[in-house]
Amino acid sequence: MKTKEKRTTNAVHQLSTPKTLSGPEHKASTRFDALTAQWLKNVKLRIKESSYVKYYNMAQNHIIPTLGEYQTDKLTTEAVEQFVQKKLISGKRDGSGGLSEKTVKDILAILKEICLYAAGLDIEVPCRFELIKIRRRDLEVQVLDGQNYMQLVRFLFHDHHPRKTGILLSLYMGLRLGEVCALKRQHILYKEQILCIRSTMQRIQNVEGEGKRRTKVIVTDPKSSSSVRDIPIPPFLMERLEDFRKLPEDAYLLTGRTDRFIEPRTLEYTLKRYLQNCSMEYVNYHALRHTFATRCMEEGFDAKSLSEILGHSNVNITLNRYVHSSMEQKRKNMGRIVPYKEFVS
Numbered sequence: 001m002k003t004k005e006k007r008t009t010n011a012v013h014q015l016s017t018p019k020t021l022s023g024p025e026h027k028a029s030t031r032f033d034a035l036t037a038q039w040l041k042n043v044k045l046r047i048k049e050s051s052y053v054k055y056y057n058m059a060q061n062h063i064i065p066t067l068g069e070y071q072t073d074k075l076t077t078e079a080v081e082q083f084v085q086k087k088l089i090s091g092k093r094d095g096s097g098g099l100s101e102k103t104v105k106d107i108l109a110i111l112k113e114i115c116l117y118a119a120g121l122d123i124e125v126p127c128r129f130e131l132i133k134i135r136r137r138d139l140e141v142q143v144l145d146g147q148n149y150m151q152l153v154r155f156l157f158h159d160h161h162p163r164k165t166g167i168l169l170s171l172y173m174g175l176r177l178g179e180v181c182a183l184k185r186q187h188i189l190y191k192e193q194i195l196c197i198r199s200t201m202q203r204i205q206n207v208e209g210e211g212k213r214r215t216k217v218i219v220t221d222p223k224s225s226s227s228v229r230d231i232p233i234p235p236f237l238m239e240r241l242e243d244f245r246k247l248p249e250d251a252y253l254l255t256g257r258t259d260r261f262i263e264p265r266t267l268e269y270t271l272k273r274y275l276q277n278c279s280m281e282y283v284n285y286h287a288l289r290h291t292f293a294t295r296c297m298e299e300g301f302d303a304k305s306l307s308e309i310l311g312h313s314n315v316n317i318t319l320n321r322y323v324h325s326s327m328e329q330k331r332k333n334m335g336r337i338v339p340y341k342e343f344v345s
Helices: 001-016 032-043 049-067 077-090 101-120 146-156 163-172 177-182 235-244 264-277 286-298 304-309 315-322 327-336
Strands: 194-197 200-205 215-220 227-231
Touching: 032 101, 049 077, 049 101, 049 215, 077 101, 146 163, 146 177, 146 264, 146 315, 163 177, 163 235, 163 264, 163 286, 177 200, 177 264, 227 304, 286 304, 286 327, 304 315
Parallel strands: none
Antiparallel strands: 194 227, 200 215
C-alpha cells in the first residue's frame, strides 16, 4: 500500500474510532481533513451527483488546504472567522483576489454541515457558526433595456432555428439555461398548451476519474422540487412550437434528435454570437431570466404566480433576486405623484 493511501486509511480509521479524552466531560478530537473525507463519503450516498461535485471541489480547493491540519477541538469561532475573511480578500486560487460572498457562504454552509456530522460522532468542534456573519452586497444584475430587448427579439423571430426558439423560451417563459437544453418533445403538451419542466442539463467535473475526460454532461432532476413545474405557453410561442410536433417523443428540442443534444455552454456561446450579430454588448444567459421576471412585474403579474412560473421555493426569492424595475417604469411610477391642487399655481 502506498504511503499516501496508508495515511488516508489511518485518518479514516481514527475518525470512525475516536479516542476518548481523559474524563467523561470531554469529547473526542480528530484532524479536520480526516473528518471532511469521512463526511464526503457519507453525504455522497444521499445527494445529487452535481451537488457532490460542488461539495468535493470546495472541500479540496478551499477547506482542506487551510483547515485540514487543525484538530477539531481547536477549530474555534475565531479560526473560522479568519478563514472566511481570507477567502473574501484573497480566496481565488489564481491569486487574483477574493471569492464572491455567495461562494464563501456556500463554503461556510459546508463547514457547518461537516461540524454537525462531527457532533453526531461525539467529536468536539467549538466553533459557533451563528456568530459568523457575511455582509451581503447587492450585486448589479443584467437586464435588457427596451431598445436592446426589441433588437434581440427581432433577430430571434427572423427565422425558426431551434436554438433561437430555445432562447425565446428563456426570454418569454423564464427558463434556465440547463432547462432549455434538457427539453424534449414529450415536455410540450400541445392540447393543454403547457410546457413541463422535468429535468436540467449541466456539465460537471468527473471526480471519479473514469476514462480520460475531466468533465461530463449529465441530465438530472431540476435543482429543487419547486423547479419541477408546468408553465402555460403564450399563444405566439405555441405557434412557434408547432415546428416540433412531429418529432419523436424522446427527441431534444434543440437538435430534433434522440442521440444528440446541445449542452449549456454551447447554447451560451450561441447567445453571445447572436448578440454580436445584433451589435449588442455581451450579457450572460441568465440575464434573459432576469429580463423576463422584470417585464412580468411591470406588466402587473402577481408575485405568487411569477414565483411559481420561475420555479422558486418562495415569493421573496422572486422579489429580492430577480425583479428589477427599469428606469422607464420608475419614471412612470414617479409621474403618478402629484401635489395637492392648492399648491399648484
